[in-house]
Amino acid sequence: MSGGLDSMLAAKVLEKQGVAVTPLCFESWFFSCTGARKAAVAIGMELRVENFSDAHLAVVKNPCHGRGGAANPCIDCHLLMLQTAKKIMEAEGYDIIATGEVVGQRSMSQNRQSLDVIEREAGLAGILLRPLSARLLPETEAEKKGLADRSRLCGISGRSRDQQLALAKELGIAYIPQPGGGCILTEADYGQKLAQLAQICPNYEGLDAQILRFGRPFWEGSALFVVARNQEECQSLSDRVKTGDLLFEPVNFSGPAVLARKFGGKIAKAEIESSGRKYLFQYSKKTPANPEISVKIIGQIEKSGQKG
Ligand code: SF4
Structure with a gap:
């Protein structure tokens, strides 16, 4: 049925x-x-x-x-x-x-x-x-x-x-x-995202395929950054964090949650643009999902000449 x-x-x-x-x-x-x-x-x-x-x-x-x-x-x-x-x-x-x-x-x-x-x-x-x-x-x-x-x-x-x-x-x-x-799976846009994932990581898992359903994906070599587009997607991404991920949730400025997942190699830093804004992230602080990994949110936002 x-x-x-x-x-x-x-x-x-x-x-x-x-x-x-x-x-x-x-x-x-x-x-x-x-x-x-x-x-x-x-x-x-x-x-x-x-x-x-x-x-x-x-x-x-x-x-x-x-x-x-x-x-x-x-x-x-x-x-x-x-x-x-x-x-x-x-x-x-x-x-x-x-x-x-x-x-x-x-x-x-x-x-x-x-x-x-x-x-x-x-x-x-x-x-x-x-x-x-x-x-x-x-x-x-x-x-x-x-x-x-x-x-x-x-x-x-x-x-x-x-x-x-x-x-x-x-x-x-x-x-x-x-x-x-x-x-x-019948959606062309999702099909393209999945094909790219399969090319970079042929042994991808179900949770990898799932996070491509939420937000906008950006690839940086073999690292995937998914930027949420709304509150619901922020939640969906944080529900799908797995070991080794980094979940960025800005705390002192408004902005989207970003999930970073490595498929080999190591992410050192990433610059993400979303809706005309530029977010710059770098590791240095621990996250609940990854107590052993350091993450620092620089939180630099560029829009209309503002910086926050
Ligand atoms: S792949 Fe999706 S659309 Fe095709 S048969 Fe399975 S559930 Fe139905």
């Missing part, structure tokens, strides 16, 4: 047939289950959350089936979700795995060829049920065994949401989430 309308409908279509449904959502360094939690509440089901951050990060770094328009490895990502779901199915005795996929809806991961590749490679050929497009696809084992009634499944395809909206009305679903374009 992604939290989008299609996955809500798929779950409800099955439930209406008398199938006991457990919505399953995946969490990683790049996406959370916030939307899925809302969606599950809206359809009166209890969400199960599975964190597969490390396995997903490996797929983001080396996708076997390539990427979409940005860093998004959608086919491998779907594949990983289904492989993980299959393990759960086998370990816990579920009968069916179903998704909200709709044939022809997305160019990369939901065209007919991709659906076949994903199904086959996940070891789910003939098992995976797509309730919204089932009548356009070959009959699955679940349908043959009578676990799902094919005549009450749907034959939806394409990008229009008209049929889904009509079905939502029929099923009494009042909460209609806005169509999402995918996770942050």
